[in-house]
Amino acid sequence: MRIVLLGAPGSGKGTQAKKLMDAHNIPQISTGDLLRAAVKAQSELGQRAKAAMDAGELVADDIVIGMIRERLNEADTQNGFILDGFPRSTAQAAALDDMLVELDIPLQKAVLINVEFGNLIKRLTGRRTCSACGQMYNVYFSPPQADGVCDRCGGTDLAHRADDNEETISNRLTVYQEQTEPLVSYYQQQGKLASVEGEGDLDAVFGRISSALAA
Ligand SMILES: [Zn+2]
Numbered sequence: 001m002r003i004v005l006l007g008a009p010g011s012g013k014g015t016q017a018k019k020l021m022d023a024h025n026i027p028q029i030s031t032g033d034l035l036r037a038a039v040k041a042q043s044e045l046g047q048r049a050k051a052a053m054d055a056g057e058l059v060a061d062d063i064v065i066g067m068i069r070e071r072l073n074e075a076d077t078q079n080g081f082i083l084d085g086f087p088r089s090t091a092q093a094a095a096l097d098d099m100l101v102e103l104d105i106p107l108q109k110a111v112l113i114n115v116e117f118g119n120l121i122k123r124l125t126g127r128r129t130c131s132a133c134g135q136m137y138n139v140y141f142s143p144p145q146a147d148g149v150c151d152r153c154g155g156t157d158l159a160h161r162a163d164d165n166e167e168t169i170s171n172r173l174t175v176y177q178e179q180t181e182p183l184v185s186y187y188q189q190q191g192k193l194a195s196v197e198g199e200g201d202l203d204a205v206f207g208r209i210s211s212a213l214a215a
Contacts, residue, residue, distance in 0.1 A: 003109045004086075004107060027074075029068060029081050061095050065095050089183070113196055123140075128159065130158055
């Protein structure tokens with residue numbers, strides 16, 4: 001199974017990727033992780049990537065594509081892969097397609113996990129973490145039994161991350177939507193888009209993804 005996974009921050013994409021990895025015995029290829037590993041290993045691509053990042057530039061598409069290509073040589077991609085965080089533009093999507101077709105492992109589906117904007121905001125702004133024991137809550141969806149008190153340890157400091165404020169989150173989501181819309185059209189035109197309702201229970205969402213992939 002060779003797929004690209006698309007989903008906004010707060011869409012549950014990470015959790016669903018994990019479930020897909022386990023169910024299909026395929027790795028998740030995150031371009032962020034690939035970049036960090038290549039820079040650390042000082043490979044040729046890593047050195048080029050580091051030079052770009054040190055200069056405050058974006059890492060060129062051909063470098064990232066080269067890293068994905070190298071990663072696809074590893075044995076664990078025999079059954080396929082889940083690409084996460086790439087592509088972010090239609091130019092990158094086209095370059096990715098070219099590379100995969102050349103390797104004779106064309107992309108099969110782009111899975112979009114759809115969650116309504118207002119719900120994403122609640123999922124992200126509602127997060128709280130107990131500063132004593134690390135237990136996580138969401139004030140909208142999974143609040144502690146007593147307001148402001150940790151169920152697990154009784155701690156009363158349920159902290160809100162500074163970058164979880166509504167304005168920052170709303171900006172992140174807007175950037176995500178602007179980036180993703182052209183990709184959605186791109187994969188739709190190819191007949192490869194599987195758009196899945198991301199609201200509700202994690203297992204229900206996973207069931208919908210599985211049906212969409214089997215279709
Ligand atoms: Zn606690």
